[in-house]
Amino acid sequence: MEETLAIFIASTLRLAMPLMLAASGELVSERAGVLNLSLEGMMLTAAFFGALGSWATGNPYLGVACAVGAALCVAAVQAWLSVNLRANQLVVGIGFNILALGATTLLYRIIFGGLSREEIPGLPKLAVPGLIDLPFAGTAFFQQSVIVYFGFALILLIWWTLNQTSFGLAVRAVGDEPRSADKAGIPVARTRWLAVLITGAMAGMAGAFISIADIHTFTENMTNGAGYLALAAVIFGGWNVGRTIAACLLFGAATALQFQLPAMGINVPTAFLLMLPYLLALLAVAGVVGRLDPPTALTLPFQRGK
């Protein structure tokens, strides 16, 4: 039983990790008023280029850098379209996701061939001495890929930045009242650009986690909706860092049950378990968890004097 619980915690964390990385990044951008439906596409692009970089250089850290770089490119185009050109953010996001799926699938088949299961160099796991011996959660929390520790540090940094720095204040202001922020001398476009780039970097980390740290290979559409789940987690979490992370863990746990329940001999249709995180997300978006109070200017482009 103890072992099962430890495995459950470990797999929850493993499945929630990319969600937490992507959702905390997306949260910054949404607080700034830009919705990146392209989060899924960013993660998939990052997963692919991360795998490619790691495989080509033989160095997983360079792989992570490639992943972040690729996601940043997607984020830059997203920012240019939604901030500068004031394009419809929903349409842009959906377009990106379809494009990313097509492009990564195509490149994967060209580069790796049809059915290759090529293993790529992965990130090492780092055990924290002392803490790893804790019961239940010891191995779950303290024998993880370096990207996990780094990711948690980044999430803390995002939380702290949003609440305790002038940049965080600017982000929140341009997402609620961009006109007021503009009058206060806040560069609205630049703040939103930076916020979208932060989303890109975090989505890059999330993609890299999936392909380099977790699975050690790339497969077609390997993010498989994780980006959408991260978006749902932001809503579920009420645009608040702590609650968003909790939502990611909940979705991660729901996904982990897929593997855990059959192992424990509990017979639940797999299809239902597969559906569970998305069902939770749907309930969240429908407002079942409470009234939603999104940033006032979310998805609304800003133009001075209009």
Place this chain on the structure above:
Amino acid sequence: MAQSASPPLLALDGLGKRFGSLQALEGVTLDVQAGTVHCLLGENGAGKSTLCNLIFGVYAPSAGQMRFGERPWLPSSPAEALEQGIAMVHQHFSLVPRMTVVENLMLGQAKGILKRREFGDRIRDIADRFGFVLDPDAVVGELSVGERQRSEIVKCLMRDPKLLVLDEPTAVLPPGEIGALLDICRRVADSGRAVILVTHKLAEIAKVADSVAVLRTGRLVAKADMKTADMGALVHAMVGREVKPLDVALSDSKEADSKEGDSTDAGAAPVRPGFALVCDGLCVQDRHGATRLDNFTLEVRPGEIVGLAGVEGNGQSELGMVLAGLLAPTEGRYFIGETELTHASAAAVTAAGGGIVPEDRHAVACVTAMSVAENMYLNKLDRFTRFGLLQRRALNEAAAVQMKEFDVRAAGPDVAFSGLSGGNQQKAVLGRELTLDPLVALIAAQPTRGLDVSAVEAVYRQIRAAARRGVGVLLISSELDELIAVADRIAVLYRGRLVGERPAEMGERGAIGALMSGQGI
């Protein structure tokens, strides 16, 4: 205060601004001295906002020059204007409701890690220095309008500006808070800064202004030293024709009504027996469970105009929503004529003869992207629909007639509603509601907000005419003088409760004011 020989702080020379074919501002030459309060007077659309936006760097002028201090002045953005010492309190506040006062004030000011405590102390200091109180940790969304305005003023003063511009600062304030605002303005000017007050209500700020300049249709038509100025002449210059002060004009029409014998006396309404509008114990609770409207009971007879006075935010909005069929009351019942509308839709209210002029013209009363004609017949479009298709020509013809009747000035019935001035938009909305058939009751919320003098007169003339035809009118307004001039009796709303009722007479002004502020209950 004294006009010295020192060079002006701000000098405008032949300033002009053109938007496409519209000459918004032309040849404005004006000096503003440090240490004075300068009033910029003009009706809506006279170019006051455009002038402010030029000074503040929102737009670049198309003609003329500005000097600020020693140097030529051509700010490229509001940020540059702020940096160089010009701060502005806009009519629509630039605050983020979700954030606290201190967070709002740190926005664009603080760099790096936020020091809320330190900054909060600075806010208290400034408030203290200029004679008022402000809690830095209050969430802006929960503050009163006056407190929000003071937050805006502190925000400006924190940047230690040489020039403070306030755009229509009295428009949003309850009467009791105007004096406090003027005291702050005087203290700011006395600290060696210049203050520009932009307004169309000269009387409200006359006692604090040192000098005044009048804009009309984009041109500067009068300048005067306030000590020697003739108020009548200034108002004349502003509107370009002889007008009586509003209350006089409206009182006249009220007397005229009585003389006609078409009495506005509640007991003698001729047309329809019974009541036009009945509210019986209406209660509204907001989503946080707070009571916004508390056991509101009021009856309006046909032909009667009942004024509902109160400082904004005391339940007027909720009442307006309930009466419009946009919000279901938690308790109580509501009738128009004989029809119960307690949980009815907006369409049912219209069908029962309830004309609604909502307080938020833009959000609720009209579709600004549609044409004037479409907006004027928005609630009667089925009249012009055949086989599901809109008979646009018939619609436009009918609208043209109605535009003439209600004096809606626009290039034609098919121009976009958003192109109309606030006054013309309101006249169009009023025309639409007044031509309902049947029309039993008219509920008008803040119908004159933001309108200039002549539009205000037109709106009230129409409302009085409707009452003479036997329509019961509920007039919700925070403009006490207007209510006294127009209504037959005045009920006062305070914290969602009806706290008293007085006859609409000037002599009752003090008593009504006391009720509005929650005294004497």
